[in-house]
Amino acid sequence: MTMQAQAGNGSWSVTSQAEYTQIQPDGTPVRGYKVYYRTGNGQTGSVFVSPESYNPESVRAMIQAAAANTDAIGALSSGG
Secondary structure (H helix, E strand, O other), X not given: OOOEEEEOOEXXXXXXXXXXXXXXXXXXXXXXXXXXXXXXXXXXXXEEEOHHHOOHHHHHHHHHHHHHHHHHHHOOOOOO
C-alpha cells in the first residue's frame, strides 16, 4: 500500500504495514493490521486497522487524523 496525502499543513506517506494482533484491556485478542506512516515533518506513527476498515479510504482517514496529531505533538515545546 503506497499512499500519500496531506495532514494538516504537512504531508504523510505509508512506510509499511503488517498483520497485527491487538490485545484489548480484558485480554481479548483482536486481529487486524498495523499501518506505519511518516509525516512530512519527519515524525513517525502507526494506526491499528480492523479487517473491516482495511481499505484505502478508511485507512487514509485514520492516518490523516493521526498524522495531524503526531505533527502537532511533535512540535510541542516548553517555550523556553
